[in-house]
């Protein structure tokens with residue numbers, strides 16, 4: 001008998017969960033965008049203090065760990081946080097010494113420290129499901145920046161999709177095979193389907209993991225995408241200005257021909273006036 005799982009990863013915050021996705025399944029599939037870690041390493045060169053909002057299972061925190069560097073990772077999902085803590089434990093003592101991971105909400109966070117870099121990698125801003133949440137998260141970014149500091153994030157660019165896609169391009173009733181992954185030693189086929197709401201700029205993606213025995217687990221990512229002018233307006237409301245903008249990560253190899261130049265919005269920002 002197939003067992004449909006998933007469930008809430010953590011109790012609802014303000015009446016809703018931020019994500020409903022068992023962390024071990026999430027971490028097996030969502031491994032970042034090629035080139036993103038090199039980009040964040042470059043952005044953080046010379047920085048001795050870094051805050052990552054929405055640090056997930058610790059992918060970026062562990063990649064940026066360096067002797068003498070302070071890194072704070074904040075994550076809402078306790079399961080993810082547990083995976084991040086386990087990942088940090090595997091680092092050499094000199095690397096993990098400066099890392100602190102804490103349970104927290106980027107929409108409502110006030111740490112005593114200020115940081116030279118504040119990061120929200122891998123589409124974390126799209127977890128903010130309305131303008132109030134986005135503004136709150138960006139105020140958190142501004143609040144935690146040290147004087148002269150820089151914040152950096154990346155999100156996928158949705159402008160063309162939003163303007164030109166038709167509802168039938170995103171069939172909500174069909175699962176599409178995506179890939180195969182192994183979770184805790186068990187192989188799963190992964191299928192996905194998306195629910196798109198153009199008016200609310202929402203694409204909620206459901207990932208269905210099915211084992212050879214027919215066990216099934218569901219993970220859902222709820223997201224609200226932004227159009228580029230909306231993101232720029234939100235940055236201005238938070239007192240932030242764009243220092244760098246790229247359409248993708250600069251990969252070490254030449255870009256493949258079939259890759260869209262502008263598939264991402266990769267931004268480095270500073271406080272207005274700095």
Ligand SMILES: C[S@@+](CC[C@H](N)C(=O)[O-])C[C@H]1O[C@@H](n2cnc3c(N)ncnc32)[C@H](O)[C@@H]1O
Nearest residue numbers: 018054055056059075076077105106121122127
């Ligand atoms: C797309 S994932 C990115 C994870 C990680 N930054 C990476 O690059 O691998 C976004 C993460 O933000 C977390 N998250 C969502 N809403 C949050 C909030 N309000 N405060 C803190 N973390 C949040 C999610 O649980 C998830 O782990």
